[in-house]
Amino acid sequence: MSRFFDMILSAVLLAGLYATMAYGLGLIYGVLRVVNLAHGGVIMAGAYLGWYLHERFGLDPYLSIPVVLGFSFLLGVVMYQVLVRRLPRGAAGGPASLLLLFGVWLVLRNIAYLTFTGDDQTIRTAYSSRSVSILGSPVSVNRLVVLGIALVIAVSLHGFLKRTQVGRAIRAVAQNADSCTLVGIDVNRIYTLSFGIGTALSGVAGVLLATIFSFNPDAGSSELLKSFVVVVLGGLGSIFGVGIAALIVAAAEVFAILVLPSYLTTAVGFLLLVLVLIFRPGGLFGQRVLS
């Protein structure tokens, strides 16, 4: 029984990270209808940036989040302005954007290889191995902090989209870009902003990932896969739905250890993806866009 509780607990702790990864992908897909195939690459880049700031300047990984946020926001703005915007309008959601962003991913990967070599890295802090006890189960402090940050991100994203003028504009563009131009919303600016915020979230997810798992320049494909599963399962409808979906994915992965050999847990994300796409292609809660 306590083993069961342990597993539920570790699923909850993992879910925060998965939800953060998924927001980045989901926001861009919801607003621009473009699947950011460079998502995994941005997560990897965020992880390296956090790691570098920690190794070089001794900056605590959680304190480096604002820096990573800024950098990956800029990266996203540049990616949108220089690349995605140039695609012909009809092609933006088609194979062209996939191939284009895939190219960006390859470039990011190569840059990481050149700068940091292909070695596995992980951010190790003084409190990395410390743990506290929750109802008798030991829980890593690190993972608790990650969950906390993920919750803060979820709440602030929700507040931003619901309560601010810009957030409303983003939701409006997600629903109908053409009508938005009629009422004077600068759609192109909203696209740029959404792409920037989306990649910023991916970058932060990278830092969170780096504090828990080891990573190398090849990292990102399983993160992309999991984020996508979460987005599809949770729908683009609500932050809450994404959270629940992240919990389901995390739980599936944690419990898969019981029946699958450990090297196959990565394949769980894929299996879930196929199952979800077949049985709930509209997501658990139906398909509503950011409303």
Next chain:
Amino acid sequence: MTEPSPSTPPSGAAARPTRVAPVPELISRPEGVGFLACVAALAVLPLVLELSAYAHNLITLALVMIAGALAWNWMGGFVGQVSFGHAAMFGIGGFVTGRLMLSLHLPGPACWLGGAIVAGVFALGAHPMLRLRGPYFSIATIGVGEASRLVFTYWERFTGGSTGLSLPIDSDAKYCLYWWALGLAGVVAAASVVIRRSSLGLKLLAIKSDVDAAADVGISATFYQDLIFALSGAVVGLAGGLYASYFSFIEPKDMFGFDRSIGFVLMAVIGGVGTPLGPVLGAVVFVLLRTYLLASYPQLYLGLYGLLLIFIILFEPLGLIGLSRRVLRRLRRRGAGTSVMP
């Protein structure tokens, strides 16, 4: 991505206005002759010229990759479903071939056929995925690729794990593989053109342009995607089998690697996605480029692939075919201009 218009009927047809072909001829006579001449020239090449082992290697590799790239294009170009997981079929073809050779001592062609069939059936197993379109499909293929790489790396009894398999191929058989590869590339190239111009090609085009509209006129997207994916998988598996035999040593990390999947995408994109013969050009350029880059800039080639993808998609979505069309059009316009001038 824009669609290349089906090629116009040969100019002979224009002289007789009574013959209006709604579907162009599958292969016109000059095209057929030119194609056979190319294949014949390549077939006698090693006999006439004293090819170095290096050149022989390179051409054989290019021929195998041509077949793979063309087959990728059936799915990625004709149907418009971009797959990032074709390495799975390539690897399965290779390892089934290897296993059949090592365990059952079957002759080469039987092994390749076996590999192709298993790869095709594996692709058919992707049936549930084929209901997915666009990005959903693409991301699912990334998953299939990764999952199959993991499964086959750890399935040591079948693939030899990370130590790989050594195939029993003597040097004569290896030398003859050149013609097998040429035959495969030739057949697949002809098949590409025929598929593109046949009613099957039009159906695929309809599916690519609008699945729902295609369904309205009675074209079952599921059936044709299954068909094309299975065919594409079988050909890629066959290419994998030939590749495995030729290099006589294979390991899962290489055969199922993400790089290999990227390779198929890139070959088609360089040549021209959706054009029937663009991937031929793409594969040749890719193999030369890869050999050069791996020798000179091994740490840069991934990024250069990425840049290449970005530039092609932004500036010339139809790759080399699109580029050559543009150049031809410009030349023709200039030629027309001077002839009016005299």
